[in-house]
């Protein structure tokens with residue numbers, strides 16, 4: 001008898017060849033962080049929210065599915081996703097596990113929402129998510145009165161039995177927007193205020209988007225507070241393009257002399273533009289052609305490739321470019337001089353150990369990278385050789401090495417290319433289209 005596995009069949013590797021130059025305009029899909037938040041906030045709102053530009057990718061579908069399992073109706077017509085909100089008390093017991101797939105944002109944000117419900121839930125994830133630490137969210141939620149159990153005291157599955165919650169005055173120990181957002185969301189369910197201090201500087205989409213849904217937050221440079229007794233109201237929101245996705249095309253154009261890329265309607269939220277600032281420092285010419293000045297601002301970025309020089313990325317810069325660090329290693333391998341990244345220990349607990357994945361795959365390309373516990377050092381002007389790349393089931397590693405393939409000598413084979421569906425299903429189609437541009 002044949003044994004059927006639950007894993008989807010492995011797709012053939014994507015073969016990437018070097019590219020001499022290109023001139024392209026690419027509309028990148030909607031921002032992943034904002035898409036998760038639009039769905040969750042819309043679900044908790046009273047009334048029907050209309051979201052345009054929502055990212056259609058596996059991670060966002062995980063959030064969508066979990067909310068649907070709790071009785072939230074969500075439908076799509078053309079480019080508009082309508083979320084029929086149930087109000088903050090309207091979620092229903094899903095009866096059975098909520099599968100968050102590969103998505104840390106789904107699991108961590110929902111922990112905040114579920115801590116204050118009147119039912120018990122079990123949140124699960126795939127093999128990668130099941131290795132990611134959840135105690136950073138569970139600890140402060142427990143201080144608020146939540147009943148949470150974790151596997152081996154730190155990992156998913158996460159079992160949450162909803163409880164009446166009290167407010168908290170808490171110093172965040174790590175700069176994590178997922179942690180910060182989970183606690184703000186739990187603050188919707190408390191009887192007293194929630195105040196966050198410490199490492200509050202990280203991407204601020206929750207702070208910018210919740211007011212669209214009628215929730216007031218009080219913010220100073222070193223604290224964020226949410227007052228109790230607030231509800232969410234339905235709204236209309238357009239999700240701009242994802243700067244972490246745009247980063248792959250910016251890097252491609254920066255690496256190839258004479259290449260030019262234009263990216264319309266991409267988020268210009270300053271907490272997401274760290275990579276653009278690093279690229280400029282490395283010598284890339286970047287222009288912002290237009291900017292709409294919205295509370296979640298967006299506009300057009302244009303980059304023209306030239307000579308790159310190495311740079312030092314400091315710990316303070318990491319929150320603004322945390323998902324783009326793999327690309328900085330690729331750029332550093334080609335730039336003139338040395339590139340160093342410090343303060344990026346968080347990369348070890350992303351969808352893969354991204355520092356280790358970088359070292360392993362750059363070595364396969366015959367490129368040396370010196371690893372630190374919290375970053376790396378890489379000398380530039382190295383020749384990238386064609387190689388077999390193992391993305392370790394991590395979408396951002398697969399895409400970063402596909403970009404490396406554009407400047408490699410010999411074909412680069414990206415194994416398990418299907419993993420890019422987590423955030424950017426069209427990535428390889430768009431990449432191959434650069435050839436003719």
Ligand code: S3P
Nearest residue numbers: 033105175176177178179322323
């Ligand atoms: C995200 C926050 C970041 C980021 C992730 C999305 C979010 O994670 O890496 O891709 O939407 O809040 P951390 O909060 O763990 O830094």
